[in-house]
Amino acid sequence: MPYKELHLSSKEIKKKTVISFSVFIIMIALAIFAWKALQKQPTEDGALRPLRRILNYNEIFFGNFLSKNHLTKTFPLQDAVKNVRVNGGEGMSDEFNAAGWKLKLVRNAGDTLLVTLDEIKALPKTEIIFDFKCIEGWSQVTHWGGVRFSDFANKYDLNAQMQMNYISLVTPDKGYYVGIDMPSMLHPQTLLCYEMNGKPLPLNQGYPLRLIIPVKYGIKHLKRIGTMSFSNMRPADYWYEQGYDYYSGL
Ligand SMILES: Nc1nc2c(c(=O)[nH]1)N[C@H]1C(S)=C(S)[C@@H](COP(=O)(O)O)O[C@H]1N2
Ligand SMILES: [Mo]
DSSP states (O other): OOOOOOOOOHHHHHHHHHHHHHHHHHHHHHHHHHHHHHHTSOEETTEEHHHHHHHHHHHHHHHTTOOTTOOOOBOOGGGSOSSOOOOOOTTOOTTOOSTTOOEEEEEETTEEEEEOHHHHHTSOOEEEEEEEEOTTSOEEEEEEEEEEHHHHHHHTTOHHHHTSSEEEEEOTTSSOEEEEEHHHHTSTTOEEEEEETTEEOOGGGTTTOEEEOTTBOGGGSOSSOOEEEEESSOOOOTTGGGTOOSSOBO
């Protein structure tokens, strides 16, 4: 069919201009109205309630895709950076007595085991080189070593605990704390980590023990684990309380 040009009179053009400009104004007004209405909503754990609802829904939705067979991409050793960025020092007070450190493993109320670093190092070692991602927008390919949480859990008879919904990790001074859903914790790439680049962890990177959990953003990789405990309810979480996503999955 031959193309037919559309000729509009200047009156029609004027009419179209008025209509599109009016629609534009109405859209802006609606956007301002919606924004103001959102700001009036109560906050829930640091986030406006409608946004918090979306974040909570994300946990349920994306949790369905987490699988032990779905591994985070790994890299060859030469890709690992030598100068690993240090980010975040909450809960890492100077008074820390590294030599006297023992992991407080709270299996049940009134049943706390103290585990030494040597005992943890005696378990089979797993290494991982992956792209560590911080929600601030940077990422780095880094090399870590430690014991798989699932290996640790089997060694310390945490069968009942592994049936629970969450694990809580807290620094010795209680200044930083995270809650992790159990499926992510039991993922085969999740490590109780004591080595970086084949050497003991530096103090500011979590010596003696930190979490490395490649299925999550950096905020969940708690450095300097003091206490580990288990619950069915969500444990307290430092960044969640500031309005961030609890799940923080990748
Ligand atoms: N104890 C503690 N652990 C922490 C943080 C912190 O402030 N305190 N920050 C987290 C954040 S936001 C990131 S991105 C990573 C950074 O780990 P790195 O310092 O080894 O690069 O640690 C996480 N673990
Ligand atoms: Mo981060």
